[in-house]
Amino acid sequence: AQSVAQPEDQVNVAEGNPLTVKCTYSVSGNPYLFWYVQYPNRGLQFLLKYITGDNLVKGSYGFEAEFNKSQTSFHLKKPSALVSDSALYFCAVRPPDSGTYKYIFGTGTRLKVLA
Amino acid sequence: EPEVTQTPSHQVTQMGQEVILRCVPISNHLYFYWYRQILGQKVEFLVSFYNNEISEKSEIFDDQFSVERPDGSNFTLKIRSTKLEDSAMYFCASSFNGGEKLFFGSGTQLSVL
Numbered sequence: 001a002q003s004v005a006q007p008e009d010q011v012n013v014a015e016g017n018p019l020t021v022k023c024t025y026s027v028s029g030n031p032y033l034f035w036y037v038q039y040p041n042r043g044l045q046f047l048l049k050y051i052t053g054d055n056l057v058k059g060s061y062g063f064e065a066e067f068n069k070s071q072t073s074f075h076l077k078k079p080s081a082l083v084s085d086s087a088l089y090f091c092a093v094r095p096p097d098s099g100t101y102k103y104i105f106g107t108g109t110r111l112k113v114l115a
Numbered sequence: 116e117p118e119v120t121q122t123p124s125h126q127v128t129q130m131g132q133e134v135i136l137r138c139v140p141i142s143n144h145l146y147f148y149w150y151r152q153i154l155g156q157k158v159e160f161l162v163s164f165y166n167n168e169i170s171e172k173s174e175i176f177d178d179q180f181s182v183e184r185p186d187g188s189n190f191t192l193k194i195r196s197t198k199l200e201d202s203a204m205y206f207c208a209s210s211f212n213g214g215e216k217l218f219f220g221s222g223t224q225l226s227v228l
Contacts, residue, residue, distance in 0.1 A: 032214050043119075043206055043219035044158065051214065090158060094214060101146055101170045101213045105158040 006106035021076040023091030121220035138207030151203040
């Protein structure tokens with residue numbers, strides 16, 4: 001079955017430190033990979049995507065993500081965390097050319113950046 | 116930046132009643148979706164819609180659910196007879212290209228009493 005796993009319910013990091021939010025997937029073929037962020041009482045906002053090309057993709061607000069095909073991972077990273085980065089982060093995959101337009105979301109990781 | 120708009124922001128209904136959740140996707144988008152999220156947890160796919168028909172639906176999207184794009188701008192989700200377990204935040208989303216990023220609305224919080 002196709003799935004996305006975010007193994008950490010919550011990640012705590014001190015402001016100014018680097019952060020990593022983990023995501024692994026189980027999807028056949030070469031999926032499209034996404035990260036979304038959700039602030040309280042808001043919809044999900046797109047951060048970045050990987051479709052093809054360079055394994056390191058850069059997105060909004062200084063975030064980047066590294067695609068690792070052998071480990072089927074797509075971890076979200078930021079070199080220096082801000083308190084304002086505190087939010088709920090979702091990894092998502094869209095199986096490619098499979099005739100489905102469904103995006104599969106992970107369970108979310110709550111990031112808490114401590115001042 | 117263009118936005119997906121959803122109305123109402125909150126909807127309270129009695130069990131067994133019909134509800135219609137409304138969405139206005141971004142005007143040049145071609146793919147439309149409904150997702151739901153229970154208590155700030157996992158975002159669950161309900162249905163995708165393209166070229167005026169459902170392209171895929173999940174097991175959650177049973178006969179009580181239906182979608183419609185009645186006038187080329189609105190995209191609605193109808194629940195015919197609501198259950199307590201339908202209580203959730205319902206998000207509408209759209210994209211220009213099915214493989215591209217989704218634009219989400221800010222959601223409708225549905226509470227079934």
